[in-house]
Amino acid sequence: MQQFLSQTRSILALVGIMLGSFLLSQCASVPKAEIATNFYRLQDSTNLPPIILTTGEVKREYEELGIITAQQSTWGILTVEGINAGMRVKARELGADAVIRIDYSGRIGSFVIATGTAVKYK
Numbered sequence: 001m002q003q004f005l006s007q008t009r010s011i012l013a014l015v016g017i018m019l020g021s022f023l024l025s026q027c028a029s030v031p032k033a034e035i036a037t038n039f040y041r042l043q044d045s046t047n048l049p050p051i052i053l054t055t056g057e058v059k060r061e062y063e064e065l066g067i068i069t070a071q072q073s074t075w076g077i078l079t080v081e082g083i084n085a086g087m088r089v090k091a092r093e094l095g096a097d098a099v100i101r102i103d104y105s106g107r108i109g110s111f112v113i114a115t116g117t118a119v120k121y122k
Contacts (some may be wrong), residue, residue, distance in 0.1 A: 048092070049097070050088075051087075051088045051091045051092060051096060051097065051098060051099065052097065052098035052099070053084055053087055053088070053098070053099050053102060053116070054098065054099070054100055054101075054102065055101065055102050055103070055104075056100065056101070057100055057101070058098050058100055058119070058121075060121050060122075061121070061122040062097070062098070062100075062119035062120060062121050062122060063119065063120050063122060064117055064118070064119055065094045065095070065096050065117075065118040065119060065120055066094060066117070066118055067115060067116070067117055067118075068087065068090040068091060068094070068099065068115070068116060068117075068118050069090075069106075069113055069114065069115045069116075070083050070084075070085075070086025070087045070089075070090060070113070070114050071083075071086065071108075071111045071112065071113045071114075072086065072111065072112050073110055073111055080104070083104065083112065083114045084114075086114070087099050087102065087114060087116060090118070091118045094118045095120060096118035096119055096120055097119065097120055097121045098118075098119050098121070099116040099117065099118050099119070100116060100117050100119055101116055101117050102114055102115070102116035103115050103116070
């Protein structure tokens with residue numbers, strides 16, 4: 001009986017180690033596409049005017065182009081500059097002059113989400 005209990009403990013320990021290794025290996029695998037979407041150039045390489053970012057309004061007449069979002073993974077170093085760079089890239093793609101009413105409070109899983117309204121000056 002003692003030998004049976006000893007063998008059972010050994011088998012359970014081995015199963016536990018295998019299961020733990022499997023679970024840890026699954027946590028460590030990150031899809032490449034997920035990482036690639038979180039990196040933005042911090043500066044525009046163009047000679048275009050900078051895109052204004054604000055949590056409020058601008059004091060000019062404008063046309064709303066649409067809602068844009070940018071995300072940054074919390075796995076790396078989380079910076080407002082990184083999220084802002086993403087907002088600028090997306091605003092530039094729409095031809096916007098500014099992004100207004102930016103909300104930095106969104107979060108999905110390990111990502112922080114910023115949302116704002118891209119606008120073009122009249």
